[in-house]
Amino acid sequence: MCGIVGYLGEKNTKKILLDGLKELEYRGYDSAGIAVLENGNFSYYKAVGKLVNLEDKTKDYETKGFAAGIGHTRWATHGKPTELNAHPHLGESSYVVHNGIIENYANLKKELIADGVTFLSQTDTEVIVHQFEKNLKSCATAFEAFGKTISELDGAYAVLLVTKSEADTIFFAKHGSPMLVGTNKEGEKYFASSDTPLIGHCQDVNYFEDGDFGYVTANDIAIFNNDGVKKEAVFSALSQNKLSAQKDGYRFFMEKEIYEQSDVISDTLMGRLSDEKIIFDELDKSLFDGINEIKLCACGTSYHAAMSASYLFERYSKIRTSLEIASEFRYRSPIMSKDTLFVVISQSGETADTLETLKMAKKAGLKTLVICNVDNSSMVRLADACILTRAGIEKGVASTKAFATQVTVFWMLSLFVAKLRNSLDTNEIARQISLLREIPTHVKVTDEMHERIKRLSKRYLHGHGFFFIGRDVFFPLALEGALKLKEISYLHAEGYPSGEMKHGPIALADPELFTIALLPEHLHYEKSKSNVEELSARDSTICVISAIEFDKADDFVQISTCQDYMLEFFEMMIVVQLLSLEISIRLGNDVDMPRNLAKSVTVE
Numbered sequence: 001m002c003g004i005v006g007y008l009g010e011k012n013t014k015k016i017l018l019d020g021l022k023e024l025e026y027r028g029y030d031s032a033g034i035a036v037l038e039n040g041n042f043s044y045y046k047a048v049g050k051l052v053n054l055e056d057k058t059k060d061y062e063t064k065g066f067a068a069g070i071g072h073t074r075w076a077t078h079g080k081p082t083e084l085n086a087h088p089h090l091g092e093s094s095y096v097v098h099n100g101i102i103e104n105y106a107n108l109k110k111e112l113i114a115d116g117v118t119f120l121s122q123t124d125t126e127v128i129v130h131q132f133e134k135n136l137k138s139c140a141t142a143f144e145a146f147g148k149t150i151s152e153l154d155g156a157y158a159v160l161l162v163t164k165s166e167a168d169t170i171f172f173a174k175h176g177s178p179m180l181v182g183t184n185k186e187g188e189k190y191f192a193s194s195d196t197p198l199i200g201h202c203q204d205v206n207y208f209e210d211g212d213f214g215y216v217t218a219n220d221i222a223i224f225n226n227d228g229v230k231k232e233a234v235f236s237a238l239s240q241n242k243l244s245a246q247k248d249g250y251r252f253f254m255e256k257e258i259y260e261q262s263d264v265i266s267d268t269l270m271g272r273l274s275d276e277k278i279i280f281d282e283l284d285k286s287l288f289d290g291i292n293e294i295k296l297c298a299c300g301t302s303y304h305a306a307m308s309a310s311y312l313f314e315r316y317s318k319i320r321t322s323l324e325i326a327s328e329f330r331y332r333s334p335i336m337s338k339d340t341l342f343v344v345i346s347q348s349g350e351t352a353d354t355l356e357t358l359k360m361a362k363k364a365g366l367k368t369l370v371i372c373n374v375d376n377s378s379m380v381r382l383a384d385a386c387i388l389t390r391a392g393i394e395k396g397v398a399s400t401k402a403f404a405t406q407v408t409v410f411w412m413l414s415l416f417v418a419k420l421r422n423s424l425d426t427n428e429i430a431r432q433i434s435l436l437r438e439i440p441t442h443v444k445v446t447d448e449m450h451e452r453i454k455r456l457s458k459r460y461l462h463g464h465g466f467f468f469i470g471r472d473v474f475f476p477l478a479l480e481g482a483l484k485l486k487e488i489s490y491l492h493a494e495g496y497p498s499g500e501m502k503h504g505p506i507a508l509a510d511p512e513l514f515t516i517a518l519l520p521e522h523l524h525y526e527k528s529k530s531n532v533e534e535l536s537a538r539d540s541t542i543c544v545i546s547a548i549e550f551d552k553a554d555d556f557v558q559i560s561t562c563q564d565y566m567l568e569f570f571e572m573m574i575v576v577q578l579l580s581l582e583i584s585i586r587l588g589n590d591v592d593m594p595r596n597l598a599k600s601v602t603v604e
């Protein structure tokens with residue numbers, strides 16, 4: 001996701017900003033920029049693509065003395081990755097960089113346009129700088145105008161702003177997106193959206209809390225809380241190890257990404273939910289005109305997300321839905337009819353098999369949609385329409401947060417289509433939207449849950465195989481649980497529909513066969529329970545994941561009581577991810593780089 005840096009001091013500001021941005025490269029980005037205010041004048045540079053492009057553009061630019069500088073790497077959410085959409089964004093005499101999403105930007109923008117403001121970009125961010133300059137006209141100080149602006153923003157943000165009206169100051173605000181400030185003996189001030197750019201420059205840093213805003217000058221760090229009350233900075237020692245700083249103290253990126261799911265799902269939902277409908281600004285409603293079938297096509301984990309979606313589309317949107325494994329679809333002379341919306345799902349947007357099926361669908365004249373995590377990827381460029389999942393860069397080879405955001409998008413999309421087709425009544429759509437808002441809470445990893453799974457994992461390091469079983473959407477989750485486990489532990493695991501076990505695989509049941517049973521309270525509980533009992537009677541070792549205690553299990557992981565099966569889905573997703581992680585760590589494997597696997601499979 002996006003990265004922010006800021007610097008106020010007398011050293012080489014350009015270099016400090018560019019070096020800082022380099023430290024944030026691992027988060028993923030598609031454009032970058034800097035703005036520096038020195039001797040009352042701004043210099044700014046932006047470039048699409050990698051940082052070398054920005055370095056190239058700034059090669060003849062030098063900073064010499066005291067300056068206030070801000071920089072940004074952008075991961076596109078509102079608007080394409082173009083130079084105009086890259087940060088910093090300019091007003092008349094101020095620049096801003098921003099991480100997060102301003103939910104009420106459309107209303108603010110409408111009012112500003114009515115006031116005569118011209119917008120250069122398609123971003124939500126640009127409203128911040130114009131709103132600030134509007135407030136500057138009626139406020140006594142730039143700080144007052146900044147505080148007023150922040151109080152007018154809804155959504156999540158980490159913001160840095162520099163303005164000619166107070167040229168020796170950087171203004172900051174944080175709500176929902178991370179940001180810290182550090183200082184040193186020379187009195188320099190460094191900002192960043194995560195630790196690494198500050199390593200080597202500062203020993204002690206202050207992590208801002210939600211609601212904090214204020215300013216820094218050469219002599220001061222002034223922090224105010226939500227209510228405008230001044231507070232002291234709380235400094236803590238900064239770890240000086242860059243790799244561990246990138247992992248934020250987690251042992252593996254995969255672990256970090258499991259923990260990030262609550263935040264990234266909030267990003268996925270942001271700006272897309274109103275009380276009674278789903279908003280996908282990126283979709284033209286005519287995309288669904290004349291459509292009688294949805295065909296979902298993907299590979300691996302993305303295929304499992306698609307399979308979950310196939311249940312939701314038929315249940316909620318009442319539209320015929322079919323599912324395809326991309327590597328199979330491409331070579332089986334499929335029949336493609338024009339009343340089908342062809343939907344590809346891909347974290348990377350580059351998977352060769354999936355990309356090829358998209359090309360086939362386009363060639364056959366079908367309307368196409370991609371659900372993707374990487375803007376400007378090949379699939380995003382090719383499809384007629386795109387919904388970005390906003391999971392941020394995923395470094396662990398075993399996908400976790402990308403899957404979570406894909407399922408979140410699909411749940412939203414099934415309600416969006418339900419509204420278009422009138423297949424769910426308004427109250428039910430409103431109820432489901434309130435459930436969607438609950439997902440981030442349900443995927444928060446608690447210490448208690450993680451500890452429980454860590455302890456449990458030592459009993460599952462051997463055996464002749466695992467069966468993950470579930471019904472309905474819990475079947476694709478079972479497939480995903482099994483895929484996670486085999487990818488990183490190298491143990492054999494299969495996902496199976498619970499009701500299908502008796503048609504063959506139950507022959508394998510013995511104490512060395514581990515069954516991981518997904519038993520949701522709110523979907524076919526009794527039926528799934530009987531299937532587990534059948535396995536228990538044949539002495540399989542059983543670990544049940546459920547909100548309801550189950551006495552026939554050898555092990556039991558209790559999820560919290562949920563209002564709906566989809567929330568149980570997300571709770572169980574966390575359990576199967578953590579279980580795979582902990583088993584694999586105990587086996588001594590490199591969880592982030594499992595043998596034989598690549599993050600993006602761009603060959604057949």
Ligand code: F6R
Nearest residue numbers: 300301302346347348351398399
């Ligand atoms: C598993 C995993 C893979 C990918 C698959 C498709 O953890 O990550 O199964 O899901 O290779 O990749 P994308 O989603 O990039 O098309």
